[in-house]
Amino acid sequence: MKKIICETYEEMSAVAAFTIAVQVQVKADSVIGFATGSTPLGTYKKLRELYASKFVSFSAITAFNLDEYYPIKRDNPQSYYYFMWENLFRHVDIKPPQINIPDGSAVDPEMECADYDAKLMAAGGTDLQILGIGNNGHIGFNEPNEKLELMTNLVKLAPDTIEANSRFFDNISDVPAQAITMGMGGIFNSKHILLLINGEGKAEITKKIFDGTVTATVPASLLNLHPNVTVIMDKQAAGLICD
């Protein structure tokens, strides 16, 4: 995995945004995998600026998001659909039919997962997949486990994920207990994976993914097996690893 260690969160976000923008400049019809959470907020802010300054257009891209809570309606401000719309999509020229986010209100979530994989496969997988990492090492909502799923699946959220994500909700009991997530296969099918990590709170888990081992109990450690991963982090996240 290639490492880029940045001085600040802003610098990390700018490097990530330019990487995405250059991908789209080189291949206008790129398939981009988007992530939600606090980590990519700065990246999406910078992408909005790059779009506003006409540095990049998203008019021909196709988007696939990593995950969505289940059950949740798209107009719920806690949904990842809402997050993506507010933080990026409504500000740029992406075509709404080209936006793919698992439907957290699907009556048949298993069918929704199968449909999502079919669309992802028909698009040829992602050219660039943006990832954050949970404190427990999850990527998407692929939670630490003995076995990891390859395909998009309905997952029960780990208690530490529910606790971490409760900061966005009024009450911990409001956090949905399940989610639909792209599986490890969908993530690994990407031609280039961009893992973003910031903050001192992620230093321990960052150390684990660079300790020279892979384990399903730290799903992000499996990224060591992918041929093209770039990890962009701020120096707080990188505090416990050697350059």
Ligand code: PGA
């Ligand atoms: P965060 O979440 O960016 O809000 O820390 C990352 C994740 O859980 O994947």
